[in-house]
Amino acid sequence: MSIKEIQEEIIDEFSMFEDWMQRYEYMIELGKSLPMIEPQYKTDDNIIKGCQSKVWVHAELEGDRLVFTADSDAIITKGIIAILVRAFSNHKPMEIIEADTDFIDEIGLKEHLSATRANGLVSMIKQLKLYAVAYQTQLN
């Protein structure tokens, strides 16, 4: 599936929820099921700045695709990362660079996050894209 298709799938899933509580419950479930980052990558260098809870992201090329693994010490944050990893991981760096991020607004995530958490979300997306740029440069 393309990034666009995955994002549409996520939008569909979120449209079924009637209230924020169900969204939160879903994000908590996603957080619990997020594949763990390898412990050796949970270093200070991999912490994303701008999040109130700790968020670690690691990126690695597998063939021509960029794979993200991530973790957080807060479960709702982990759920948010799980959504982002699902949307962006395992794609070519250029696809990640060019991908839209509008789906975040469409699933109503931002409005249900505190300002600090919404800033964290922006930082996370920025970080994933920066990794893609770095690896694209390497591929070139």
Add this chain to the structure above:
Amino acid sequence: MIQTVLDIVAIRKDFPILNRKVNGKPLVYLDNAATSQTPQQVIDTIVDYYSNTNANIHRGVHTLSQEATDAYEQARLKVQKHFNAEKAHEIILTSGTTHSINIVANGFAAILQPGDEIMVSALEHHSNIVPWQMLCERTGAILKVIPMNLEGELVMAEFHKLLSDRTKLVFCNHVSNALGTVNPIEEIIESAHKKGAAVLIDGAQAAPHIKADVQQLDVDFYVVSGHKMCGPTGVGMLYGKEAWLQKLPPYQGGGEMIAEVTFEKTTYADLPHKFEAGTPNICGGIAFGAALDYMNAIGFPAIAAYEDELLQYATEKLLAIEGLKIYGTAKEKTAVVSFNIEGIHPYDIGSILDKLGVAVRTGHHCAQPIMEFFKIPGTVRASFSFYNTKEEVDVLVAAVERARAMLL
């Protein structure tokens, strides 16, 4: 248990914000240690000031300016009376606690010599750590820290050991913002004075609950913020003994703080204006006075007794939740409960509580050294005021239980 004498129903009617809904639920405001809510009487004072009196003070010949000056100076007298300062000019109206602390820190830069020591407590807010670190960098003075124990109390035996003839200044909060511990400031002040050291007490967290008497305490400096005691943001107090305030150089240069200016030399104005450069927060100062009137009309002993009732009730109910641990279990504490649930990040609890209309603080509460001490990323902090109710405590407890069920 002492039964409250306060008419909470009537008191709550004074606070319009308590009627609002958050995320479709009635607001349960339990972040009073960050800022208190504002009663109608104070809001009216602000509206009245800008509707009828607004003018610059201390210089105008016209009626409005004189009325504004009178109201502002009247507010200073209210602050003086409230904290029982000997003289009105010992009360400097500032923008808040941080500003007040920086005035003193800046002043001591001119006094300290390399090798002199400054002591701070391990229970400090960042605003009470950083200015002293900066001061030490500037002067070559050394920062010493009074340690704390697992209950969140200062280890006084260590304090007495650290105190020496080299100690020039001791800084300590009256009440810890993160844990609610009431510190033994009387003992600190008396011992520090015996060694010739000055003492600055940060009363920001104490002032909403405890009426400090600066003369009885014999404290050299005492600082508070208006917005934690039903006043507006952007106004606070620096109390300093006259002799100290005369000794310290001014902090900022500008209008209001000068007596005479030529390009060769400027002479500074007398106290308190020496430390009040520029146009002050006139409306804020007047409203701060109105807030003190409001709280004094209710009465501090009744406020403290009722808040303690809320604290005992909340502590008991919260501890019944499985896996919940309270940080800060000092014998003497104000109505603050800082807690975590095993296996859950405080930020997650705070996010769900917010959705349920319950406002608490999560995080390190600008006191990272305390969190480091307990080896935790932060806590959830519920802090109570005299307008909170036991029913609101019940809402908090139910919300925490719901968050726990969702997150574990």
